[in-house]
Amino acid sequence: MxxxxxxxxxxxxxxxxxxxxxxxxxxxxxxxxxxxxxxxxxxxxxxxxxxxxxxxxxxxxxxxxxxxxxxxxxxxxxxxxxxxxxxxxxxxxxxxxxxxxxxxxxxxxxxxxxxxxxxxxxxxxxxxxxxxxxxxxxxxxxxxxxxxxxxxxxFAHASTGAASQRVQPPPAKKVKIALCQLKSSIDKAENIKTATCAVKEAAAAGAQLVVLPEMWNCPYSNDSFPGYAEDVDAGASPSADALAAAAAASGVTLVGGSIPERSAGRLFNTCLVYSAEGRLLAKHRKVHLFDIDIPGGITFRESNTLSPGGAGTVVDTDAGRLGIGICYDIRFPELAMLYANRGAQLLVYPGAFNMTTGPAHWELLQRARAVDNQLFVATCSPARNPDASYQAWGHSTVVSPWAEVLATLDEKPGIVYADLDYAELETRRLNMPVADQKRGDLYLLVDKSQAAA
Incomplete structure (x- = not known):
């Protein structure tokens, strides 16, 4: 020993x-x-x-x-x-x-x-x-x-053998990120064109990492998800093909928001992540489904049409190690903590908060996840479409490890940029070493997917 x-x-x-x-x-x-x-x-x-x-x-x-x-x-x-x-x-x-x-x-x-x-x-x-x-x-x-x-x-925890410390993140680098806040319509082909043009524009502005919104290729509704769903694994996905081509043509890492995915008879809310060469690096299926009922506000049940994903997603890219969540996933701090423990440098959440939850919690949750885990957080929303049945809040945002809002939009279509320096993670963790001060004798977060592996 x-x-x-x-x-x-x-x-x-x-x-x-x-x-x-x-x-x-x-x-x-x-x-x-x-x-x-x-x-x-x-x-x-x-x-x-x-x-x-x-x-x-x-x-x-x-x-x-x-x-x-x-x-x-x-x-x-x-x-x-x-x-x-x-x-x-x-x-x-x-x-x-x-x-x-x-x-x-x-x-x-x-x-x-x-x-x-x-x-x-x-x-x-x-x-x-x-x-x-x-x-x-x-x-x-x-x-x-x-x-x-x-x-x-x-030391390891005696009952599980899980390490009581984080995996070291990759070497620090500086990355320019672009969040593309797009307004979706009922025309899928037009939505795809809008998305690919936005990726090209962001890359031309110097972005190395580009993020799209949740459900950018269709209206956000249970009625729409089945009709717009695509089978990515079978290669029958015009949206996925367009994302891969856009990433390769522009030379950027692309977090492709999310689209409705059809697989083995089920539907998922799925985010596809592509390399700068257009290679599929990761697929994240929304883990926590948006089932809520707020009297006087909004009622929605994604589980009426969608199935939950079975795992979190941390992926190494040219733009850093990314932890991926979709919308409602951001409300669960445990998932973000698992990502931080796996060495994520940036949490990316394509998300479509609404006019009830958006004003109340959108920025609050982003800043909470950032300061809890001392890493960067980026959220990308659809732009608000006054003609849609579901009104998105918008306000795509980038937050620092100190919970500072670095860049944000309003509700209209647009692209917002921010420069990230991953060296800030180590600085903040040296200033305030909360991860090292946790009481493993009192509580423990277990990453079951890692334990199973």
Missing amino acids: TLRAPTSRPVAAFRTRPSTRFGRSILRVEANVTWQLVPDKKFALSNPDAAKKLQPIDLTTEIGEKEVATVGTEKVDEMLRSVDAGIRVAFECKDESGSPLAGEASSLSLKNLGSEVAVKVDGKDLEKDSQVSVGPGSKIAFGDEAVFQVERNA
């Missing part, structure tokens, strides 16, 4: 000084620290079998030189402060195959095996060969300058 610290960020940096080489700034470490992690008594008592397998391991922290593209003393000083403030320490227990070790621990022990610099834990000196318990919230100082807080002691 091994106990390790994540390699994605330094475990510790300490007593650094700036130097300059070739016009670029260097942060040079002046000392190493050797320390040891050993099982804590609380862990041993609650998990005797696992504790017997867990052996102490010696860790020598060596940062070396870190190069940053800055010059000037003031900028380097700012960088030093940023580095010192932003690094956290995380201890994770894995077995030799990399799988989480079953069990949970409130703390582990840190032992000083002979450091070149002074080591303090929660303000108290940790002398050579002495040992102290550390856990989430403990502050560890190496030398005079750097103080770091223990982020977590992450």
